[in-house]
Each structure stands twice: as C-alpha cells, then as structure tokens.
Amino acid sequence: MDPRVKEHAKILVEWSTEVQKGxxxxxxxxxxxxxxxIAVTKEVAISGGSSVIVMQSEDVMKAYYDxxxxxxxxLFPKHLNALFENCDVFIGISAPVNTKALANVDPMKIIARSKTxxxxxxxxxxxxxxxxxxxxxxxxxxxNMSLEEYRDFAYxxxxxxxxxxxxxWYLMKEHLERHDDIRFVGPETDLYAKTEGRIWIAGDGKHNMPCGEVFTAPIEDTVEGKIYFDIPLLQQGKVIEDVRLAFEKGEVVDFSAEKSEDVLKxxxxxxxxxxKLGEMAIGTNRGIKQHTLSMLFDEKIGDTIHCALGMAYPDANGTNQSAIHVDIIKTMKEGEITAGDEVIYKKGKYFYEM
Amino acid sequence: MDPRVKEHAKILVEWSTEVQKGxxxxxxxxxxxxxxxIAVTKEVAISGGSSVIVMQSEDVMKAYYDxxxxxxxxLFPKHLNALFENCDVFIGISAPVNTKALANVDPMKIIARSKTxxxxxxxxxxxxxxxxxxxxxxxxxxxNMSLEEYRDFAYxxxxxxxxxxxxxWYLMKEHLERHDDIRFVGPETDLYAKTEGRIWIAGDGKHNMPCGEVFTAPIEDTVEGKIYFDIPLLQQGKVIEDVRLAFEKGEVVDFSAEKSEDVLKxxxxxxxxxxKLGEMAIGTNRGIKQHTLSMLFDEKIGDTIHCALGMAYPDANGTNQSAIHVDIIKTMKEGEITAGDEVIYKKGKYFYEM
Incomplete structure (x- = not known):
C-alpha cells in the first residue's frame, strides 16, 4: 500500500477526529x-476504538432510487439511525466510482430521501x-490528471x-475579528460586506481533509459591489465558468457566466x-496547486477567496436560510483583501508573511 | 450487469429472507x-425495505487485528450491536478478496474477538x-475454474x-423422521447411528444460498462403524484428502487422511x-456438479452425504458441544442410504426418484 494512505489515515484518526480509547x-x-x-480501521484499533465501515456508492444509491x-x-432507516446514535466519530470518505450515476434520477426523489x-x-x-x-x-x-499525478496532488x-x-489561520481569524467589515478588491472586483458580530472560523482540518480556509457569514443585507470569479465550478453535472455577480443591499442584482449561465441562474x-451570500472566505492551503472541480480542494487553494450563495453556517452566527450553498472561487494573486484599515492579503502575501 | 446477479438478488430478498414493507x-x-x-439494495427497495451495507473484507479484519x-x-462494538438490534433481516455475502489474509494472525486474537x-x-x-x-x-x-466457468457453476x-x-427434501425429512436410525453403506463404509427424537431439517435456501441438504444430529453415543470420505476439504488453509474415520460408542477410535492428517488430528x-459427530446429512442439490473446496457448495452436492465432527445444531435436538463444526463429504453414487427398513437412496437415486 502507498505509505501515504497510512499517513492520511493517521491524520484523520489522530488529528481530525481525535479517536480515543473506547x-x-x-x-x-x-x-x-x-x-x-483498511488503513483507518488499523489506526482506529491502535487508538483503542472500534469501527464499522458502511459501503456507499453512487451505483448503490441509484439502485435504491430505482x-x-x-x-x-x-421509510426512516432506524437501523442506520441506531448505528449513529451509538457512535462517537464519523469519517466520511468520498471516492466516487461514477459521479454521473445519479444523473437521470428524479431530483424530487433525492430531495424526499434527504428529508427522511x-x-x-x-x-x-x-x-x-x-x-x-x-x-x-x-x-x-x-x-484532468493521471492517477499518480492526482495522488501527488491530493497528498x-x-x-x-x-x-x-x-x-x-487562527491568527488571521483573530485579526479579522478585530474589524467590522471585509473587502475583496481585484480585477473587475470590489466587494464589501459588514461582519460585525459574526465569527470567523479557521478551517484547520478537523472537519474537512484537506482544509485551509478562514470563513465567516457576512451580515446578509450589507453585501455591496461586484466580483469576478475566475475559477470554474461543477454544479448539476455541468461546469460553470467565469461567473460575474453584482450586489446591492445584499442581493444579487446582476449576474453572468461565460459557460452554463442557465445553471447559475x-x-x-x-x-x-x-x-444572497451565506459565506465569504479566504483560501489558505498553499499545498493545493491547481483547481480540480472538487470543492473540497478548490475552495482551500492558497491565494484565493470564495463566496457562497445560499445557506449560512450558524457556527459563524450567520442567519441566511436556503436549500443551497454554492461556493464560487476567485484567484487573488493580483488582488487585495482588507478588513477595516488592515491589509490581510496583498501582492501574493498574507499579512503573516509580510 | 450479468442478469443472473439480479436473479440471485431476487431469490435472496424474496425467497430466502422474505423482505416485507418496512x-x-x-x-x-x-x-x-x-x-x-447493488442488486440486493434495489430488490430490498422494491419490497419496501431499507438497507445498510456493511463493508467486510479479510484485509479489513487483518488491519483490525494488527x-x-x-x-x-x-471492546464491545455497541454501534454495530445497535444496528443489528434495529434490523429485521441479515444478508451475508461472501466474496473474498484474499482468503489467506488472516493466515498469520494469532488464533487467540481471533478467538478473543469472536467472544466479544x-x-x-x-x-x-x-x-x-x-x-x-x-x-x-x-x-x-x-x-480450480476460470471466473466465467465459476459463475456458471455458482448460478x-x-x-x-x-x-x-x-x-x-421435505418429503425426505418426513420419511427419515418415521424411522429411528440412519445407515450409510458404500466402499469402505458402513456407518450407523440412532436418530430417535432428533429432528431432520430440510435445507431449502432460507439460510444458505445455495442449499440442498437434509440433516440431523445423531444421538451422540450411538454412532458405530467406519466411513471413507472421498471429497477433499479446506481447513486451516490446508487441503485434507481421503479421510477415514472409525467410531465406537459415538467416539472416533481410529482416523487417517492421505493428505494433511496432522490437521485432521x-x-x-x-x-x-x-x-463425536454433531451432524449426519444427505446432500440433495443436483445443480452442483463438482466440489470447489467451499463448504457452502460442497456439502450440498447431490448424490453425497456428509458428517460433521463437533457442535450439533440445537434446532435438530442435538446436544454435542464443541468449539468446532467440521463437515466432511462422501460421494454416494456407489452407496446406499437406509433408515430403519426403508431405502432412502440407492443406485444413484433418491427414494422419490425411484
């Protein structure tokens, strides 16, 4: 086995979820x-825990929907519920066999099941x-890589x-919380929002692996200005490219996309x-060198920011409600991030690198 | 997908476990x-049930033991326990990745876990x-087959x-229960046991798939005579061949094997x-044409009998206790099975075929 699989398992068990005896x-x-x-099972056992692996795949889900x-x-799956009621730690591994297996399932069925x-x-x-x-x-x-290249990329x-x-990233959180607003400036971009009373959260790998972002929920009706997102994203099986949004009093008043504008709409x-925006965030993971249409990775890329339309996280004191939460990303190498009178990022450097 | 996989799933869900709504x-x-x-998930959903797949493999077990x-x-896995406490039906699928993955695990560890x-x-x-x-x-x-040959064999x-x-097979059960004893006669073989008060069970595919056997637990101290088993079996990673056993008052008084006699010992x-014998049984599945070192199949081969050393099934009113239950099989094409004065099998035919 690639020794990096074992290292990955160790990080998930020891750092992310801190598995303890029992x-x-x-x-x-x-x-x-x-x-x-296999590797996670061993690390959990070493830590004195007991693991159950639930097999998940898009093809299993497709068969269920069919x-x-x-x-x-x-029908409420009370056996699955009982499994989780009696569990302390959850480790979700995504490794799709076929990301398009659910393409032809009636979305109403998917919504019905997620309600259940x-x-x-x-x-x-x-x-x-x-x-x-x-x-x-x-x-x-x-x-867009070979498997070996992707392994290097991911690890x-x-x-x-x-x-x-x-x-x-915790230092950045502290700095951001000293101020009452946030501003992203760059090519075709000047976006401003108030953040007073909101919490900035440092994503340190406890819930997402990889992680590397500092994010908050802006005060919903204070988002003003325009922004150009130059990194593509995958939604509803389609790639949306070059999104431009304009905000007034927190609401989208103008939008466009070079590709898949209908999906954006x-x-x-x-x-x-x-x-409305449920999230404004700064990507901080310099280990991620390129975007791969996987939000888990893309939104953490160093020298980027991202904004999410829709649902805000209550942990950040956000209040915006929505069934969706769609992140869109922008490179900031030519841009600047400020909070109040403080420069957080400029000329390719975070304040703690200046 | 091979359409036989779907047929197999349908049998497991509709016949074997009779999955109902809810x-x-x-x-x-x-x-x-x-x-x-995947196929079982769909059949369970069609029947109105909800399924959870637990991923099992020898390599996962090996990692756990390591x-x-x-x-x-x-450590009692209370989450797994809760899953089963809230379940109505269990479908166990064996499809080993590597049957030798546990070869070097300390047997004491395996025993400790099975106690837990x-x-x-x-x-x-x-x-x-x-x-x-x-x-x-x-x-x-x-x-000893190609995958395609094995698929044909198994389906x-x-x-x-x-x-x-x-x-x-239920008819055979009735006939056997009219009598108080059972006798297997054939080349180098004349084995007798009393069965009064014991139950003969017809294996109809409810618990084993495939099935096809009629079995009981003989009265422990009445087994007398000798038997030659000509079908090999796999135990402790070794193939045992040509087992000969002799019994007096229910106990093995002489034994030999052409191969792996030490394992038999x-x-x-x-x-x-x-x-002592915990089981005496008649294989009745004519769809199984050859032995494959898999007991699930081998003990069901038509025109065979098998005996198991060790633990007897309480369902059959058996009382013999042991940590082991090892089935050994004999071809009966040249032999004869009688119960009391009735011929159950002779010259390649069961009584219901005569």
Missing part, C-alpha cells in the same frame, strides 16, 4: 476506498466528524503539519435565500 | 461483492438471515425454483466434543 467509529467508504478504509416507491423513500435522513445527518455533524477523499481514477479524471494538500500550519433563483 | 435490512459485502450489493490490543479486542462479538452473532441467527457468495476470482481460483446451483425443488483433538 470510541465507536463509523466510516463511510465506496469499494474504491477499500485501501483507506427500486423505491414514494412510500419507501419516506435529515435527522441522521444533523446527528452526525453534532459529533466528531471529518469528510475527506481517497484518490481514485474518477477524481483524477475529473481533475500534497492533506499530508501537512495541521497543528503548525493552522496557527497562522437556476441556482440564484432556487429560493428566498439563494440570491 | 423491513430494516443489513447486508455484509466485500468490495468485490459491489454488484450483488492494530488492536487485548483490551481493544474486548458472540452476543451480536447470536442475535443475527435469531432473525431472518441468509449466507451466500458472490462469484469472484478468488472463489473461482479456489474452485446453476443457486438460480433454481427453491419452492418446487425443496418439496422432495488437531481438529479431532480440539476439545471434549470434537471427536
């Missing part, structure tokens, strides 16, 4: 993630949990000294909260 | 059994449950009309009950 652990893995599931009636979609399972999902995020990926051909292909982003690296028009 | 189902599957897990201290081996999990295993067999295989390269190799044994086929000497 902990009950649930691992979600596709068949393609077998190697990482077979389930509306009544069955509402909401209670369980809410329970999971109240525990110690982390979401990660296992490098596989499907993800490599999506990222460069994940196998870092999280405790040490995140010190600066449907996102913005989803519901009451989907035309 | 049933909570747990599936055990290795990564290699992904296709069958990581676990003695204290960890005794005994409560859960006892709970499973009190529910609707079935054990089956998914044809894979590892099993094909063990059976020939499993995709039959169980309701109709098993009528004769260690089995017989395991404990108090391991030198």
């Amino acid at each position: 902990d009950m652990v649930v691992i979600y893995a596709s068949p393609v993630a077998h190697d990482l599931a 077979g389930a009636s509306n009544e069955t979609l509402e 399972n909401k209670e369980i999902n809410d329970m999971i995020v109240a525990k110690r949990w982390v979401g990660t990926i296992h490098p596989c051909t499907t993800l490599a292909q999506q990222g 460069n982003a994940m196998l870092i000294d999280w405790k040490n690296e995140s010190k600066n 449907s996102i913005i028009e989803t519901d009451e909260g989907s035309n | 049933d909570m189902v747990v599936i055990y599957a290795s990564p290699v059994a992904h296709d069958l897990a 990581g676990a201290s003695n204290e960890t081996l005794e 999990n005994k409560e859960i295993n006892d709970m499973i067999v009190a529910k609707r449950w079935v054990g089956t295989i998914h044809p894979c390269t590892t099993l094909a190799q063990q059976g 020939n044994a499993m995709l039959i009309d169980w309701k109709n086929e098993s009528k004769n 260690s089995i017989i000497e395991t404990d108090e009950g391991s030198n």
Whole structure:
C-alpha cells in the first residue's frame, strides 16, 4: 500500500477526529476506498476504538432510487439511525466510482430521501466528524490528471503539519475579528460586506481533509459591489465558468457566466435565500496547486477567496436560510483583501508573511 | 450487469429472507461483492425495505487485528450491536478478496474477538438471515475454474425454483423422521447411528444460498462403524484428502487422511466434543456438479452425504458441544442410504426418484 494512505489515515484518526480509547467509529467508504478504509480501521484499533465501515456508492444509491416507491423513500432507516446514535466519530470518505450515476434520477426523489435522513445527518455533524477523499481514477479524471499525478496532488494538500500550519489561520481569524467589515478588491472586483458580530472560523482540518480556509457569514443585507470569479465550478453535472455577480443591499442584482449561465441562474433563483451570500472566505492551503472541480480542494487553494450563495453556517452566527450553498472561487494573486484599515492579503502575501 | 446477479438478488430478498414493507435490512459485502450489493439494495427497495451495507473484507479484519490490543479486542462494538438490534433481516455475502489474509494472525486474537462479538452473532441467527457468495476470482481460483466457468457453476446451483425443488427434501425429512436410525453403506463404509427424537431439517435456501441438504444430529453415543470420505476439504488453509474415520460408542477410535492428517488430528483433538459427530446429512442439490473446496457448495452436492465432527445444531435436538463444526463429504453414487427398513437412496437415486 502507498505509505501515504497510512499517513492520511493517521491524520484523520489522530488529528481530525481525535479517536480515543473506547470510541465507536463509523466510516463511510465506496469499494474504491477499500485501501483507506483498511488503513483507518488499523489506526482506529491502535487508538483503542472500534469501527464499522458502511459501503456507499453512487451505483448503490441509484439502485435504491430505482427500486423505491414514494412510500419507501419516506421509510426512516432506524437501523442506520441506531448505528449513529451509538457512535462517537464519523469519517466520511468520498471516492466516487461514477459521479454521473445519479444523473437521470428524479431530483424530487433525492430531495424526499434527504428529508427522511435529515435527522441522521444533523446527528452526525453534532459529533466528531471529518469528510475527506481517497484518490481514485474518477477524481483524477475529473481533475484532468493521471492517477499518480492526482495522488501527488491530493497528498500534497492533506499530508501537512495541521497543528503548525493552522496557527497562522487562527491568527488571521483573530485579526479579522478585530474589524467590522471585509473587502475583496481585484480585477473587475470590489466587494464589501459588514461582519460585525459574526465569527470567523479557521478551517484547520478537523472537519474537512484537506482544509485551509478562514470563513465567516457576512451580515446578509450589507453585501455591496461586484466580483469576478475566475475559477470554474461543477454544479448539476455541468461546469460553470467565469461567473460575474453584482450586489446591492445584499442581493444579487446582476449576474453572468461565460459557460452554463442557465445553471447559475437556476441556482440564484432556487429560493428566498439563494440570491444572497451565506459565506465569504479566504483560501489558505498553499499545498493545493491547481483547481480540480472538487470543492473540497478548490475552495482551500492558497491565494484565493470564495463566496457562497445560499445557506449560512450558524457556527459563524450567520442567519441566511436556503436549500443551497454554492461556493464560487476567485484567484487573488493580483488582488487585495482588507478588513477595516488592515491589509490581510496583498501582492501574493498574507499579512503573516509580510 | 450479468442478469443472473439480479436473479440471485431476487431469490435472496424474496425467497430466502422474505423482505416485507418496512423491513430494516443489513447486508455484509466485500468490495468485490459491489454488484450483488447493488442488486440486493434495489430488490430490498422494491419490497419496501431499507438497507445498510456493511463493508467486510479479510484485509479489513487483518488491519483490525494488527492494530488492536487485548483490551481493544474486548471492546464491545455497541454501534454495530445497535444496528443489528434495529434490523429485521441479515444478508451475508461472501466474496473474498484474499482468503489467506488472516493466515498469520494469532488464533487467540481471533478467538478473543469472536467472544466479544458472540452476543451480536447470536442475535443475527435469531432473525431472518441468509449466507451466500458472490462469484469472484478468488472463489473461482479456489474452485480450480476460470471466473466465467465459476459463475456458471455458482448460478446453476443457486438460480433454481427453491419452492418446487425443496418439496422432495421435505418429503425426505418426513420419511427419515418415521424411522429411528440412519445407515450409510458404500466402499469402505458402513456407518450407523440412532436418530430417535432428533429432528431432520430440510435445507431449502432460507439460510444458505445455495442449499440442498437434509440433516440431523445423531444421538451422540450411538454412532458405530467406519466411513471413507472421498471429497477433499479446506481447513486451516490446508487441503485434507481421503479421510477415514472409525467410531465406537459415538467416539472416533481410529482416523487417517492421505493428505494433511496432522490437521485432521488437531481438529479431532480440539476439545471434549470434537471427536463425536454433531451432524449426519444427505446432500440433495443436483445443480452442483463438482466440489470447489467451499463448504457452502460442497456439502450440498447431490448424490453425497456428509458428517460433521463437533457442535450439533440445537434446532435438530442435538446436544454435542464443541468449539468446532467440521463437515466432511462422501460421494454416494456407489452407496446406499437406509433408515430403519426403508431405502432412502440407492443406485444413484433418491427414494422419490425411484
């Protein structure tokens, strides 16, 4: 086994979820993630815990949707619920076999099932949990790389000294919280929002692996200005490119995209909260060298910022409600980030690098 | 997907475990059994149930044993227990990735873990449950066939009309229960036992898939005579061939094997009950044309009988206790089976075929 798989497992178990003696652990893995599931099982056992691996794949989900009636979609999986009620730690591994397997499933079925399972999902995020990926051909292909290149790419982003690296991100959080606003300036971009009373969160690898971002929820009706996002994103199976948004009093008043503008439009028009920003964030992981259409990685790229349309995180004191939360990313190498009168990022450097 | 995988899934869900609306189902599957897990998920959904797939493999177990201290081996997996407490149906799929992965694990560790999990295993067999295989390269190799040949072999044994086929096996059970003893006669063989008060069980595919056997637990101290088993078996990673046993008052008084006699010796000497027969049985599945070193299949081969050293099944009113239950099989094409004064099998025909 690639020794990096073991290192990855060790980070998930020791750093992200801090598995202790006696902990009950649930691992979600596709068949393609077998190697990482093996390595995590060993690390959990070394830490004195006990793990159960639940096999997940898009093809299993597709088979379920194909077979389930509306009544069955509402059947609460009380055995799965009991499993999680008795678990302390959740480690979710994404390693898709086929990202398009659900392309032809009626979206209403997917919504019905997520309603049925909401209670369980809410329970999971109240525990110690982390979401990660296992490098596989499907993800490599999506990222436009060979499998070996993708492995190097992914492990460069994940196998870092999280405790040490995140010190600066906590420092950034402190600096940002001294001020009452945030401003992103750059090519075709000048976006401003108030952040008074909101919490900036340093993503240190406890819930996302990789991580590396400092984010908050802006005060909803204070977002003003325009922004040009130059990094593409994948939504509803389509790539959206070169998104431009303009805001007045927190709401999107103008938008465009060079590619898949119709998808962008449907996102913005989803519901009451989907035309407002639920998140404004600064990517800080310098180990991620390129975008791969995987949000887990892309939003953490160093020298970038991202904004999310839709739902705000209550942890950040955000209040915006929406069924969606869609992150869009912008390179900042030519840009500047300021909070109040303080420069947070300028000329390719964070304040702690100046 | 091979249409036979779907047929197999349908039999497991509709015939073996009779999944009903609202049933909570747990599936055990290795990564290699992904296709069958997909097909079973769909059939369970069609029947109105909800399934959770637990990923199992020898390599996952090996990683657990490598990581676990003695204290960890005794840690009760209460999340797994809760999963099964809230489940109605268990479908266990064996599709090994590597049957030798546990070859170098300290047997004491395996025993310690099975003690820890005994409560859960006892709970499973009190529910609707079935054990089956998914044809894979590892099993094909063990059976000395190509994968395609093995698929034909396995589906020939499993995709039959169980309701109709098993009528004769229930008839055989009735006939056997009219008498007080059983006798196997053939080359180098004349084995006799009393069966008064014991129950003959017709294996109709409810718990084993494939199935096809009629078995009981003989009255322990009445087994007399000698028997020659001409079909090899796999034990402790070794193939035992041409086993000969002689019994007096129910106990093995002489034994030999052409190959791996030392393994046979260690089995017989395991404990108090391991030198007595816990089972005497007649194989009845004519769809199984050859032995493959897989007991799930081999003991069901038509025109055979088998005896098991060790533990007797309480369902059959058996009383013999042992940590082992090792089946050994004999071709009966040249032999004869009688119960009291009735011929049950002779000249290649069961009584219901005469």
